[in-house]
Amino acid sequence: MKTSFFFQATLTTVAGTLSALAISTSANAATFVDTELSLLVDVSGSISTSEFNLQKQGYVDAFNNADLFNNFISKGDIGKIAVNLIYWSGTTQQQQSVGWTLIDSVEASQNFANAISATTRPFSGSTVIGSAINFATPLIFNNDFDSTRQVIDVSGDGTSNAASTAAARDAALAAGVDAINGLVIGNSTSLFNFYDDNVKGGAGAFVLQANTFADFASTVEQKLKREIISTPPITSVPEPATLIGLLGLGAFGVTTKLKRHQKQAVKC
Incomplete structure (x- = not known):
């Protein structure tokens, strides 16, 4: 009994x-997508106006290209992603210039490109990567989307000169972000190593390098495709x-x- x-x-x-x-x-209730991708773009003082425009145009061109959706985004299990764009510089200089956007068609991707094209540069201060990561992390956990993979992507041309980048990375991963990737602008080995040691983290994370700002657009396209098709490692589930x-x-x-x-x- x-x-x-x-x-x-x-x-x-x-x-x-x-x-x-x-x-x-x-x-x-949230809209389910394959990946939530937060794009963090460096607008610190070391980046000239022409270099800022090259960065912005690189993202515009990538999302304008129908191939990104047709052959990458649409091939996911759900066939959708969510993405936002943040400009960052000094300790208190971060701005979500394009909010979280659903990319579920070529048209939606191109609309996101148009939104990026309409942005203006908000800062031109110091280089504080850790504060940018700290700013981006809660935006992932308080949007209207959910996914199997949450990714932060940081692009920049310099090492951080305040706050702890590695500590911010570790805190973001501890909060539930799956991966933090880097895109280094310039052919500096020491800069690449800084991103590799302090920015990169999580399952499947990587750092790419654009040797010049002129190479940024092609590297961005490569980066986005790699981030979109990445899947988290398979883990066993107990019976x-x-x-x-x-x-x-x-x-x-x-x-x-x-x-x-x-x-x-x-x-x-």
């Missing part, structure tokens, strides 16, 4: 918990040998967004 009562009580607990989780997930195991798997399936918000709340 005791065993029967325990079994019935456990089933009731499982059903009630799953129901509560489903309600929580519904209340935090649901008990009702508790079943509950864990059920919760995993319906509470991705909720868990991400919880992680962010812990971080704050």
